[in-house]
Amino acid sequence: MSAAPGPNTHIYWFRNDLRVEDNPALIEACRQAQHLLLVYCHGNTATPAEPWHVPRCASHRQQFLAASLADLTQQLQSCGSQLLELQGDPVQLLPALAEAVGATTVHCEEVAAPEEQQQVAALRASGLHVSTVWQSTLLDPASLPFAPHDLPDVFTTFRQLVERAQVLPPAPLPRPAQLPALPPQFARLAETWPVPPAFRADPAVQLHALGRSSFPYYLPAFSGGASAAAGHLQRYFGTQLAHAYKLTRNGLSGTDYSTKFSPWLACGAMSARQAHAALKDFEAAHGASDSSYWIWFELLWRDYFRLLHLKYGVRLYRAQGLTSLPRPPHDARRFEAWCQAGTGEPLVDAAMAELRATGYLSNRLRQVVASYLIHDLHCDWRAGAAWFEAQLIDYDVYSNQGNWLYIAGRGTDPRNGRRFNIQKQVHDHDRDGAYRQLWKQPHEQVRQA
CATH class of the missing domain: 1.10.579.10 (DNA Cyclobutane Dipyrimidine Photolyase, subunit A, domain 3)
Structure with a gap:
């Protein structure tokens, strides 16, 4: 039996955007919903990627994700809300969850990769209205001097067109002024739905890497989550490392040879626009240089790989890629x-x-x-x-x-x-x-x- 529809109850589905600040999709959900259920779905990490017989998400990724979600939970609690973590396929979980709380709308970020696109298509086929927002790039695709399908196939051409048109990213958005109330059924859902087991890291793995890792994620300063990400931005740009970046970026070992933004960017605990805003503040205070420019350059590369997905989609996942080359060999x-x-x-x-x-x-x-x-x-x-x-x-x-x-x-x-x-x-x-x-x-x- 489905629940009686709540007063404008919506679901927000966190994907690779594990933050409250500078999250346009979450802001839109808050604007529309009177009650908002905040959800993260853990997929089955034990299922191997076929035909290669390797896990989809091994221990290190799992531990960094666990820390990122713990930090997100604290952020949401400080805003008077809570995160519901569930174990399973979102294609099955979210329609059943929507029925349980009387919701018909799911909000999430847009992810232009095939599996993520298939998930949204399946949710829509189930009868849900899925509202997606493109938000993982530094630059707004609508601000570019070309349509996504006209993206240049050479990065240098893309970069030159962007810089010639003086396209700049929007400023990061603040966190929502207030998160909508949780649905009345939240406590019961948290007790009865399939929550993931608490992640327990193997301490021997940490000890094995202690003192040698270039990103020691088991230390508080490099932990997962938006809090550590904000601290890292402040720490990195509080030094002159950005003025040496171009010279050191090809280093092999150590915490300072590169920006080390990527783990937080990957899970969305840090947005590209937050990183760019911190970079511009640094340049305003200490001057620009070839090295500080190179950080912008790398953020543009990150955008370019995302925009390629808008242009080519599933073709990027074929054995031959975008070419007519034969299937690659394998041993x-x-x-x-x-x-x-x-x-x-x-x-x-x-x-x-x-x-x-x-x-x-x-x-x-x-x-x-x-x-x-x-x-x-x-x-x-x-x-x-x-x-x-x-x-x-x-x-x-x-x-x-x-x-x-x-x-x-x-x-x-x-x-x-x-x-x-x-x-x-x-x-x-x-x-x-x-x-x-x-x-x-x-x-x-x-x-x-």
């Missing part, structure tokens, strides 16, 4: 050796050991190991993308797909892929062997994350 044994840091190539194995032990890897090494998997081990780029999805605490569907296509030469890159010379990378970035020594260990001692 399951070589792929497994790559995952397990057992290829025999010291730099690659050190990087893969770090990834498994910490859930993080420098941008330079991500490119190196991806190139090695594709061009030296002759494995399917999609298998590597799936492994990164499982392991990286800053996994982002847009950037992950875009970067793997870029290395594989199956995206929009005019140079048909990137093959990195391992010896040159060693010479340029680890000449003294410090990184390889840091993560050198017998294969059997590399802990499974």
